Amino acid sequence: MWKVNGTYWKYFKEHYYLDLPHPPAAEYFVGAVNGELVAHVAVCPLFTATAYRATRLVVMPEWQGAGVGTAFLNEIMQYHLEGNGRCSRKYHTFFHTSHPQLCGYLRHSNKWNQTGAMLYGSNKTRSNASIVKTGKKGSITGCGYGGHFRAIQSFKYLGK
DSSP states (O other): OOEEEEGGGGGGGSSSOOOOOOOOEEEEEEEEETTTEEEEEEEEEEETTTTTEEEEEEEEETTTTTTTHHHHHHHHHHHHHTTOOOOOOOHHHHHHHEHHHHHHHHHTTTTEEEEEEEOOOHHHHHHHHHHHHOOOOOOOOOOOOOOOOHHHHHEOOOOO
């Protein structure tokens, strides 16, 4: 495992379910087995919680289910908890996922605490009404966030 720059993302991008820009102020980490890239994660500051946020965890398909991803994730989270991350802050890290097996592992691990779960999509109509209300009259139409049906669960890394 080692810290890299964002250019390594190109090796993992096709295996990630979202197409988003690079997270701002992220540190990137990759894991390898015998020189073969097997895992990736980005860790960003989470200013609203005095913590870090891990995102873009990708384990190459041929390595999924072997425990490589969870071991990798735990090591990178511990690295940050020990103050080796950005600005040497000893912060906990939050992580969100919708992967059922990963959720199961995190939920039953004594290194993680489940902090939330949204098991169904949010109300896009309500979001649309709020955005329209706060915008200039008549300037915003056909918008809104939510409405997806991806179950998202939240976890906090507690450490060893």
